[in-house]
Amino acid sequence: MKRTLFSQFVLPVLLVLGTAIAWGGDTSMLRPPAGSKVAIVVFEDLECPDCARAAPLLHDAAKTYNIPLVQHDFPLPMHPWSFEAAVNARYFDTKSKKIGDDYRLYIFQNQPYITKQNLRGYTEKFAEQNKVVLPFVVDPTGDLAAKVKADYQLGQRIPLDHTPTIYVVSNSARGAPFVEVVDRTQLYQLIEQVMKQAGETPQEHKTASSQKTSHSQ
Numbered sequence: 001m002k003r004t005l006f007s008q009f010v011l012p013v014l015l016v017l018g019t020a021i022a023w024g025g026d027t028s029m030l031r032p033p034a035g036s037k038v039a040i041v042v043f044e045d046l047e048c049p050d051c052a053r054a055a056p057l058l059h060d061a062a063k064t065y066n067i068p069l070v071q072h073d074f075p076l077p078m079h080p081w082s083f084e085a086a087v088n089a090r091y092f093d094t095k096s097k098k099i100g101d102d103y104r105l106y107i108f109q110n111q112p113y114i115t116k117q118n119l120r121g122y123t124e125k126f127a128e129q130n131k132v133v134l135p136f137v138v139d140p141t142g143d144l145a146a147k148v149k150a151d152y153q154l155g156q157r158i159p160l161d162h163t164p165t166i167y168v169v170s171n172s173a174r175g176a177p178f179v180e181v182v183d184r185t186q187l188y189q190l191i192e193q194v195m196k197q198a199g200e201t202p203q204e205h206k207t208a209s210s211q212k213t214s215h216s217q
Contacts, residue, residue, distance in 0.1 A: 026157040047082035052108035090144035172198035
């Protein structure tokens with residue numbers, strides 16, 4: 001890969017100053033899951049068009065480097081159906097993480113056509129296609145909604161000001177523990193830089209076929 005002026009000078013500065021991106025906030029949650037050295041962390045809103053554009057790239061990057069993709073809910077108050085969709089995704093998570101993530105991608109793909117009124121219909125169609133029983137009341141105890149709200153509160157503590165907000169995070173003592181991905185065309189480059197600092201070998205991960213994808217609990 002040809003090294004650009006950005007990678008030679010600007011990128012290392014971003015990594016060194018990574019913690020300053022969220023200066024004054026609580027970034028303690030920006031760490032990889034247990035057992036992983038590096039991960040991608042995203043705060044997303046299922047009604048956000050830019051989140052829909054970013055989602056395939058993030059999933060592909062996680063698969064390419066065989067690192068976890070940790071997804072946090074950050075439904076913006078201005079979006080009328082994003083919170084309900086996030087609760088639905090949490091319901092599908094209880095069936096399997098794959099089904100939950102497939103639902104999120106399905107919603108992103110159909111996002112332009114979804115309204116608050118027809119979200120249930122799209123969700124029923126997804127459930128039927130995946131042979132999942134969708135109850136009349138998805139979250140009778142409010143536990144799933146509480147998890148979505150907890151994620152939103154995490155984002156507020158950083159604090160976030162846009163979606164998607166994407167980080168490459170590391171548990172390494174070398175370099176910054178996280179860096180925000182401001183330019184998504186540099187995502188792969190940032191992952192490789194963070195992996196090298198964490199003592200990982202990116203080339204080895206490119207040959208891996210499995211994908212680790214997780215969601216905040």
